[in-house]
Amino acid sequence: MSALADRIAAAKSHDRAALVAYLPVGYPDVDTSIAAMVAAVEGGADVVEIGVPYSDPGMDGPVIQEAVDVAVRAGVGMRDVLRAVSAVADAGAVPVVMSYWNPIERYGVARFAADLAAAGGAGAITPDLIPDEAAEWLAASDEHGLDRVFLVAPSSTGARLRSTTAACRGFVYAASTMGVTGTRETVGDTAEALVARTREAAPGLAVCVGLGVSNGQQAAEVAGFADGVIVGSAYVRELLEGRGVDGVRALSEDLAKGVRA
Incomplete structure (x- = not known):
């Protein structure tokens, strides 16, 4: 069973992509960040990367x-x-933790998996962890029925795509551009090509695209070829620029219309 795969499949059954919202805990404070996550769900997010x-x-x-x-x-x-x-x-969405490996390792891998499952989490995305070095996390996630999401990029070889997707459960995160995250003016062709290559490597696994989407129009473009549209910086900017929880909700509504277009 996979909570992430089930939610993405439910979106697909309605002929649309899933909307995946990212927000960090603690900005501008813990309570407001949590309220923003709930607002993203109210606006139409299916999954929240915490x-x-x-x-x-x-x-x-x-x-x-x-x-x-x-x-x-x-x-x-x-x-x-x-x-x-x-x-x-x-709030009704599927929560998945997004974390670099060091905080999980410091907390304790087995303890993290147990506590995440107890809190109702679906699993974790670990951007700087590759499956070759993830034996402890693979075992802990299996024990607690958690999804694990690894990243692929345009530079990933065919062999790397196959080994990475084989270790994923829930979906695979396709980082559509090289370099750091952030909103961009255009989506570009790289993402669609990466999704096609990833699906060839793992036909049954959902592919969600992140890095760059900032509005409903771009979300609609990505939703045309991906199973899920991941949005991060655009959500965070709503908080940084003072539009707050209401701004997050409004952005989510716009993005949700996009993935349904």
Whole structure:
């Protein structure tokens, strides 16, 4: 069983892609960040990636880094993340933790898996962990029935695509551009080509595309070839620029219309 795969399949049964929203815990504070996640769900997000604050978020662009830095300085930790997981589950979306490996390792891999499952989490996305080095996480996620999502990129070889997707459960995260995350003016052709290559490597696995989508029009474009549309920086910008929870909800409504277009 896979909560993520089930939700993405449910969206597909309605002839649309799933909307996956990313927000970090702790910006501008824990309670507001959780309220923003709930607002994203109210606006139409199917899945919420709950970001774990980390002091060295090397793959995140400047928008996310700015927000995460505030959370790190405030001492936001895994207990706050687990509270967000429960809130998102209660709101009706599927919560999945997005975390660099170091915070999970510090918390304890087995403890993280047990606590995440108890909080109602579906699993975790680990952007800097490759399956070859993930034996402990693979075992813990199997024990607690959690999904595990690894990343593929345009530079991934055919062999890497096959080994990465074989270790995934729920979906595979297709990072559609090289480099750090952040909104972009156009989606580009790279994402569609990567999705096609990934589906060839793993025909039965959902492919969700992240890195760059910022509005409903772009979401509609990506939804034309991907199983899920992942949006991060655009959501975070709503908080950074002062539009707050209402801004997050409005953006989610726009993106939700896009994935349904």
